[in-house]
Amino acid sequence: MKHPVLQFVHRGDIVRLSDVPPSRTLLEVLREDLQCTAVKEGCGEGDCGACTVVLGETDNGTLRYRAINSCIRLAHSVQGQAVWTADDLTTGMVPVATAARPKAASQPASASEPAPASAPAPGQDRPALHPCQQAMVDCHGSQCGFCTPGFVMSLFGMYQGKVLKGAAMDRATAQADLSGNLCRCTGYRPILDAAQRMAELPRVRVDEAAVLRQLQSIPTEPALDPGSNPDYLAPATLAELLAARAAVPLAQIVAGTTDVGLWVTKQHRQFERVLDVTRAAELRRIERYPHHIAIGAAVPLQDAYAALVADRPQLRKFAERFAGLPVRNSGTLGGNVANGSPIGDSMPLLIALGASLVLMAARQGRLVSRELPLESFYTGYRKNQLAADELLAWIKVPLPTAGATSAAPSVGAEYLKVYKISKRQDDDISAVCLALNLSVRDGLITQARIGAGGVAATPARAWQTEAALEGQPWSRASLEQAAQVLTQEFAPISDMRASADYRRGLLAQLPLRYWEEFEVSEPVRLEDLS
Numbered sequence: 001m002k003h004p005v006l007q008f009v010h011r012g013d014i015v016r017l018s019d020v021p022p023s024r025t026l027l028e029v030l031r032e033d034l035q036c037t038a039v040k041e042g043c044g045e046g047d048c049g050a051c052t053v054v055l056g057e058t059d060n061g062t063l064r065y066r067a068i069n070s071c072i073r074l075a076h077s078v079q080g081q082a083v084w085t086a087d088d089l090t091t092g093m094v095p096v097a098t099a100a101r102p103k104a105a106s107q108p109a110s111a112s113e114p115a116p117a118s119a120p121a122p123g124q125d126r127p128a129l130h131p132c133q134q135a136m137v138d139c140h141g142s143q144c145g146f147c148t149p150g151f152v153m154s155l156f157g158m159y160q161g162k163v164l165k166g167a168a169m170d171r172a173t174a175q176a177d178l179s180g181n182l183c184r185c186t187g188y189r190p191i192l193d194a195a196q197r198m199a200e201l202p203r204v205r206v207d208e209a210a211v212l213r214q215l216q217s218i219p220t221e222p223a224l225d226p227g228s229n230p231d232y233l234a235p236a237t238l239a240e241l242l243a244a245r246a247a248v249p250l251a252q253i254v255a256g257t258t259d260v261g262l263w264v265t266k267q268h269r270q271f272e273r274v275l276d277v278t279r280a281a282e283l284r285r286i287e288r289y290p291h292h293i294a295i296g297a298a299v300p301l302q303d304a305y306a307a308l309v310a311d312r313p314q315l316r317k318f319a320e321r322f323a324g325l326p327v328r329n330s331g332t333l334g335g336n337v338a339n340g341s342p343i344g345d346s347m348p349l350l351i352a353l354g355a356s357l358v359l360m361a362a363r364q365g366r367l368v369s370r371e372l373p374l375e376s377f378y379t380g381y382r383k384n385q386l387a388a389d390e391l392l393a394w395i396k397v398p399l400p401t402a403g404a405t406s407a408a409p410s411v412g413a414e415y416l417k418v419y420k421i422s423k424r425q426d427d428d429i430s431a432v433c434l435a436l437n438l439s440v441r442d443g444l445i446t447q448a449r450i451g452a453g454g455v456a457a458t459p460a461r462a463w464q465t466e467a468a469l470e471g472q473p474w475s476r477a478s479l480e481q482a483a484q485v486l487t488q489e490f491a492p493i494s495d496m497r498a499s500a501d502y503r504r505g506l507l508a509q510l511p512l513r514y515w516e517e518f519e520v521s522e523p524v525r526l527e528d529l530s
Contacts, residue, residue: 001229001230001231001272001273002229002230002231003018003019003020003021003022003230003231003232004076004079004230004231004232005017005018006018006020006029006075006076006078006079007079007080007218007219008078008079008080008081008082008083008218009056009081009082009083009211009214009215009218010034010082010083010084010088011087011088011091011092012091012092012210014214014217014218015034017029017033017075020033020075020076021231021270022074022076022231022232022271022272022273022274023074023264023269023270023271023274024074024075024076025070025071025072025073025074025075025261025264025265026053026070026073026074026075026077026078026083027039027041027051027070027071027073028075029075030053030070030083030085036085036087036088037087038085038086038087038149039051039053039070039085039086039149040146040147040149040150041071042071042146042147042150042182043071044071044072044262044265044266045071045072045262045265045266046069046071046072046180046258046261046262046324046326046327046330047182047324047427048147048150048181048182049069049147049150049151049154049180049181049182049324049326050146050147050149050150050181051069051070051071051150052067052068052069052070052149052150052151052153052154052180052181052326053067053068053070053083053084053085053153054066054067054068054083054084054153054156054157054160055068055078055081055082055083055084056081056082056083056084056206056211056215057080057081057082058212058215058216061212062208062212063082063160063206063208063211063212064161065156065157065160065161066157066300066302066329066330067153067154067156067157067180067325067326067329068326068329068330069180069258069261069326069327069330071261071265072257072258072260072261072262072264072265072330073256073257073261073330074232074254074257074260074261074264074274074276076232076234076274076276077234077254077256077257077276077278079218079219079220079234080215080218080219080220081215082211082214082215084153084156085149085153086133086148086149086150086152086153089129089130089132089133089152089156090128090129090130092206092207092210092211093130093204093205093206093207094204094205094207095202095203095204096164096202096203096204096205130152130156130159130204131159131198131199131201131202131203131204132152132155132156132158132159132194132198133152134198134201135155135193135194135195135197135198135201136148136151136152136155136191136194138194138197139190139191139193139194139197140190141187141190141191141193141194142187143183143185143187144184144185146184147181147182147183147184147185150181151178151181151183151191154177154178154180154181154325154326155178155194155195155198157177157325158173158174158177158195159198159199160205160206162177163198163199163203164203164205169195169196169198169199170196171192171196174192174195174196175192176320176325177195177325178191178192178195178325179320179324179325179426179427180323180324180325180326180327180427181324182427220234220236220279231271231272231273231274232273232274232276233248233251233273233274233275233276234275234276234278234279235279235280236279236280236281237280237281237282238280238281238282238283238360238367238393239362239367240280241275241277241279241280241283241391242360242361242362242367242389242391243362244275245275245361245362245389245390245391246361246362246363246389248273248275249388249389250272250273251271251272251273251274251275252271252273252274252275253275253277253338253391254274254275254276254277254278254335255276255277255278255297255298255331255332255334255335256278256300256301256330256331256332256335257330258323258327258330258331258335259331259335259339259341277297277298277332277334277391278298278332279298280298282296282393283296283297283298283299283334283393283394284296284298284299285299286299286303286304286307290399291398291399292396292397292398292399293307293311293396293397293399294358294394294395294396294397295307295333295334295394295395295396295397296334296393296394297332297333297334297335297337297338297391297392297393297394297395298332298334299332299333299334300328300329300330300331300332300333301322301323301327301328301329301331301332301333301336301346302325302328302329304332304333304395305319305322305328305333306319308349308397311399311400312400312416314416314417315349315416315418318345318349318418318420320426321420321422321425321426322345322346322420323427324426324427327427333346333395334392334393334395337350337357337374337377337392337395338384338386338392339382340377340378340382340383340384340458340459341382341459342381342453342454342455342456342457342458342459343429343430343433343453343454343497344453344459345420345430345433345453347374347451347453347459348418348433348434348435348451348452348453348459349418349433349435349451350374350395350397350451351374351375351435351449351450351451351459351460351461352416352418352435352436352437352449352450352451353397353398353416353435353437353449354373354397354398354437354449355373355374355395355396355397355398356371356372356373356374356395356396357371357372357373357374357377357392357394357395357396358370358371358392358393358394358395358396359371359372359385359386359387359390359391359392359393360390360391360393361387361389361390361391362389363389369393371396372385374395374459375451375459375460375461378458378459380457380458381457381458400414401413401414401439413439413440414437414439415436415437415438415439415440415518416435416436416437417435417436417514417517418433418434418435418436419432419433419434419435419510419513419514420433421433421434421506421510422497423497429497430453430454430497431454431497431498431502431503431506432452432453432454432455432492432498432503432506432507432510433451433452433453433454434450434451434452434453434506434507434510435450435451435452436448436449436450436510436511436514437449437450438469438474440474443473443474444471444472444473444474445469445470445471445472445473445474445478446470446471447470448465448466448469448470449461449466450462450465450466450486452486452490452507454492454497454498454503455490455491455492455503455507456490456491456492460490462486462489462490463489464485464488464489465482465485465486465489468481468482468485469482476512476515476519479511479512479514479515480511480512482511483507483508483509483510483511483512484508486507486508486511487504487507487508490507492504492507
């Protein structure tokens with residue numbers, strides 16, 4: 001087998017590497033092959049953010065920027081993209097001819113606040129530091145310094161994606177976008193100050209025209225010699241992808257590798273062949289139909305959840321808590337579903353929404369498909385119904401019913417809440433994830449769909465609890481009765497995240513919290529206190 005040539009744009013040049021094994025991570029390539037030592041390896045799990053870099057990818061003739069964790073991202077996945085590290089932020093930048101923006105209204109005034117930086121002197125091509133770096137200096141945002149390059153890169157992603165597009169950089173936005181970066185010195189306040197400060201400094205931008213010209217010269221799928229047998233396959237179309245799946249059924253399927261990457265860094269697994277689904281153009285789309293949306297299996301989690309939140313705004317907080325932003329930028333909804341972890345947060349929600357899966361294969365010269373409810377997909381712990389030649393292609397999610405609301409239930413309204421219980425508020429794995437979706441008509445619960453995670457060997461639908469609710473009055477007594485059924489329907493285990501008793505206690509209490517958040521005039525919500 002042959003390693004395909006890996007090509008990406010870095011520091012204004014096209015990097016070409018010919019000896020990159022399929023299991024080698026982007027972090028390893030950057031640090032060991034390109035000597036970009038500002039990229040740090042902290043946890044090796046995508047949890048701490050020290051390894052954060054920013055990728056630039058063509059999107060309708062422009063660049064789209066995503067901060068991602070390089071420690072669990074396979075190097076070949078960045079073929080045909082641009083890569084920035086904290087070492088690179090004054091390379092290829094040009095000044096923006098605008099005045100410094102006023103200070104955000106939510107930022108507190110300080111007598112010791114540094115004066116605004118002056119504009120570059122005449123003839124000066126670029127500042128010594130990028131605004132996101134200068135803001136960290138101005139606000140004393142670096143303490144021990146180990147996490148600083150990762151924070152800087154998350155700030156750079158915010159700068160490119162929000163500040164230069166005129167979005168307000170308030171405290172809440174900064175906190176949400178930095179949720180994937182941890183500071184062990186507990187220095188978050190000055191880092192959040194820096195997030196707001198960078199919007200006030202003289203602006204610079206990436207020379208996107210130059211980067212786009214370089215990207216256009218790189219094939220998204222490497223050209224291979226006739227008869228070569230590549231060990232990293234990344235077909236550009238769905239038909240080619242399914243043909244490769246049929247031809248190489250034992251290849252490791254990957255998408256954003258936010259889970260598979262841990263098999264490399266923690267279990268030291270090496271893959272003989274890899275099949276990457278993220279280049280297939282058809283699977284990178286979100287399509288809207290009269291009664292549902294279809295989310296391609298290669299759509300990043302950040303985009304998939306944005307589509308769900310557009311239809312159901314009450315999911316916004318849950319979407320932000322799914323994982324840190326770099327994980328959501330890399331991981332895909334299809335990968336999360338196909339991986340089938342019992343503590344995956346997408347599946348309980350999708351079960352409660354009535355989602356179905358479209359599985360596809362190439363057989364006898366044509367593409368074939370079948371559809372099944374998500375809750376029927378799993379056959380055991382990390383086992384599913386995929387045949388050896390099949391791939392998960394689409395997740396179909398019904399649109400909300402008419403009158404769907406996050407307020408008290410009305411006639412025919414969808415009544416949806418999803419709860420993620422974890423030790424940390426941000427960037428943590430659930431002990432229990434419970435999604436409840438009831439429909440109420442004339443004071444009676446006419447339909448119930450409940451998805452649960454962390455309480456069984458697979459993500460599960462609470463069939464018995466649903467049956468106990470349907471036809472009952474919309475009342476606290478009905479929810480109390482359902483909570484008792486729920487605690488008996490599952491037999492959770494004890495592990496590092498929670499004991500079995502704690503999980504059963506959550507199952508007993510969350511339906512009551514669900515009731516109170518709609519019926520109590522001023523319920524206390526955890527997200528309002530964070």
